[in-house]
Amino acid sequence: MKHLGKALVYVIVAVNIFFAGLFLFSAYSPWIINPSVHPVLSCVGLVFPIFLFINLFFLFFWLFVRPRWALIAVCSFILCIGQIRTYMPINFRTEKLPDNKIKLLSYNVMGFNMQKKHTASDPNPILKYILKKKPDIICMQEFQFTSDKKFLTEVDINKALSDYPYHTKCNVSEKGTGNWLACYSKFPIISSRIIHYKSTYNGSAIYEVEVHGEIITLINNHLESNKLTKEDKDVYVNMIKDPETQKVKNGVRYLTRKFAEASAIRALQANTIAKEIAASKHSSIIVCGDFNDTPISYAHRVIAQGLHDAFTQSGSGLGISYNQHGFYFRIDNILISKNLAAYNCTVDKSIKESDHYPIWCYIAKQK
Known part of the structure; x- marks a missing residue:
């Protein structure tokens, strides 16, 4: 895979940039889009996890093929770190709770x-x-x-x-x-x-x-x-x-x-x-x-x-x-x-x- 042609690499880079852009757009859509004005576009936040995992795939792909291009995915994750943490946080449980809880x-x-x-x-x-x-x-x-x-x-x-x-x-x-x-x-x-x-x-x-x-x-x-x-859910x-x-x-x-x-x-x-x-x-x-x-x-x-x-x-x-x-x-x-x-x-x-x-x-x- 390290011998991918230059043209093919650039095509994949372009696809990666496209999905990184969609990832950013979905992450910031609650700030960009008012559902009262653009109701259909406001639904893009629903697919935030899909774009997240697509960019995660590109991250690992580039790490094995052309590590420098992994920066595209890394930058998108850095820019969306707040939304990622909101969507899927990682915290340790607290054993000692306050008395006034x-x-x-x-x-x-x-x-x-x-x-x-x-x-x-x-x-x-x-x-x-x-x-x-x-x-x-x-x-x-x-x-x-x-x-x-x-x-x-x-x-x-x-x-x-x-x-x-x-x-x-x-x-x-x-x-x-x-x-x-x-x-x-x-x-x-x-x-x-x-x-x-x-x-x-x-x-x-x-x-x-x-x-x-x-x-x-x-x-x-x-x-x-x-x-x-029920019919909608069946669809x-x-x-x-x-x-x-x-x-x-x-x-x-x-x-x-x-x-x-x-x-x-x-x-x-x-x-x-x-x-x-x-x-x-x-x-x-x-x-x-x-x-x-x-x-x-x-x-x-x-x-x-x-x-x-x-x-x-x-x-x-x-x-x-x-x-x-x-x-x-x-x-x-x-x-x-x-x-x-x-x-x-x-x-x-x-x-x-x-x-x-x-x-x-x-x-x-x-x-």
Whole structure:
């Protein structure tokens, strides 16, 4: 391979530069592109990991063939180091935790596994998991229950979570279909209200919670879903299983349009949440929930400006939290203000009863 012709080397160099440019563009797309103006282009952040691994391939290729050209990939990685760390951080676990820590759990419970009844002999698996993890504050999305006593009722949930004397819920669906957000806390919830923005099904809620004598602002989010139907997901799965050229082109075009529509709506929602964060009367702020968007996205960037991403700060790996139909992304987040510190942030894959894995971490005031 060391005897590649000069012309062929330059062709490969040109291809490498092209993909390095796409890598940079995808990494910085949340700063360059407003989804409200260019919704389709805003989806380029979804393929950030693909361009990352393509450039990693070129790095090793050049190291074995023409080491000096490896500088192309090296430079692209240096320029994107912040985004790479945001997307897939590496941190060591903290064994000794601060005494003033609290444990926060955020979980899209997807209707508690079809509102399965909770009893002592046959517990609801999601409630059983929450009780086992013993968080101090729980923020839930798609919190659903029924009045039919054969299934999970609100009374059942409150009884199971009796260790949480403070709790509040709100229906964020304009259509009244019961898409609730809920917060259960061992600390007093002083106030609770919906954050109003454009959506027919999703939403956000803001709470004031008194923790160790200090009031913190806590925002629980379920941002605009991508509205992928079972048929849409089948298109994606079939495209992966049988990557025939025309099928891939049609599938990518169709799915991109759906992602783009939702991305444009999420951009406006993210702007509204960012205004709420900026207007907070309290210095300690926690923002969590299902963002329905990746760490390399306009929504994540806008909401996280001025905050730390708890997973980036104290987690490790890709932290994939959505786990269905071949769509594997970290779309669930915990963000904290800079006067707080996160420890051992974990996307917990031990429970699979929802299409999301829960995310939790310890949070303490910076000394």
